[in-house]
Amino acid sequence: MASLNFNDQDGVLRSIRDAPPTHYTLKIESLSMLTKNSLEKYESGEFEAGGYKWKLVFYPNGNKSKNVKDHISLYLVMAGANTSQIHCGVHAVFRLFLLDQNTSNYLVFQEQKERRFHAMKLDWGFDQFLSLKDFFEASNGFLMDDTCVFGAEVFVSKERSTGKGECLSMVKDAVMYKHVWKIDSFSKINTDCHDSKTFSSGDQKWKIQLYPKGKGIGTGSHLSLYLALADPTSLPRDTKIYTEFTLRILEQTHQRHQHGKGKYLSNFCQTVCSRNSSFVFYRVTSFWFSASDPERGWQKFITLGFVSQTTMGFLLKDTCIVEAEVTVHGISNAL
Incomplete structure (x- = not known):
């Protein structure tokens, strides 16, 4: 290794030592096969140091x-971090190793200052760890019998809370999805809440929830109707989904649901009449859905007396048709 000539890189300390790396050793046999099999990089298994995985x-x-040429690159990456760890910056001093198999000594690379690993920067290391010329030079002992050995030491110095953050991604040209739910034997529903089959909109699973005898302040007097996330537990704690949606109960007698002829009133129920006296009851709103707030709707969607009137056509042969239009306009995730 005495013949090595390094380009000056600010803040990088290089040394030689005989003690092996404390935390992890990576031995790669048949190195040439990585290139032959078009593997541009290799990721090691996870190891633990300072209470974290790397x-x-x-x-x-x-x-x-990174437009690196004529060099090998080597990085330390924080792995398996949970949400709270990602929110907090994990500060660490680390060393990366390369074994000289001729002398059993290690070439050690270390940055002079500690580095902060966080959600937007989980990796630190060296783009130009060593030139290919020096790496392949037999007298240096780094590559022998197509085998090389790397290593790592990681010393977590402290954690500093930098506060929470989030990233809002709005959806350009958001697509509305319509789901029609036909409910047979309406009068025989014997559960407080009746759920539709799940459907997808904006990469999320949804369902309609119907309370045939009402919910909350609507109990006994109104039918209650909600849109809900089908599996809210699958969402990260701080994820929010901005969604605009419409819920409708359709008139079936004339099978004409021309709500476009009426004017929408946000957060309010409206009756729309066509020349054939058909009706549509609907409500429109927007809401930030999340794991802690997975449903949104109306306890007093429509009175039970109005639904049961045969002349209205909302309940025909004990069948009710509910329709949902769902458009996801944005998602907010924690940084």
Whole structure:
């Protein structure tokens, strides 16, 4: 290793030592097969240091995404971090190793200052860890019998809470999805809440919830209707989904649901009449759905007396038709 000539890189300390890396060793046999099999990088398994999980990422021909040429690249990556750990910056000092198999000594790379690993920067390391010329030079002992050995030490110095953050992604040209739910044997529903089959809109699963005898202040006097996330537990705690939706009960006698002829009133129920006296009851609103707030609707959607009137056509041969139009306009995730 005495013949190595390094380009000056500010803040990088290089040393030679005989003690092996404390936390992890990565031995790669048949290195040439990585290139032959078009593997631009190799990610090690996870290892623990300082109460956190880490892994090494090795680019045998350089990290092309960083325009690295004629060098190998090596990085330390924070792995398996939970939400609270990602929110907080984990500060660590780390060293990356390369074994000289001729002398059993290690070439050690270390940055002079600690690095902060967080949600938007989970990896730190060296784009130009070592030139390919020096790496392949037999006298240096880094690559022998197509085998090389890397290593890592990670020392977590402290954690600093930097406060919470979020990223809002609005959907350009959001697509509305319509779901029609036909409910047979309406009068025989014997549960407080009756759920539709799940359907998808905006990469989320949804369902309609109908309370045939009402809910809350609507109990006994109104039919209650809600839109709900089908599996709210699958959402990360701080994820919110901004959604506009319409819920309708359709008139079936004339099968004409021309709500477009009327004027929508947000958060309010409206009756729309056509020349054939057909009706549509609907409500429109928008809401931020989340795991802690997975449903939105109306306890007093429509009176039970109005639904049961045969002349209205909302209940025909004990069948009711409910329709939902759902448009996801944006998603907010924690940083």
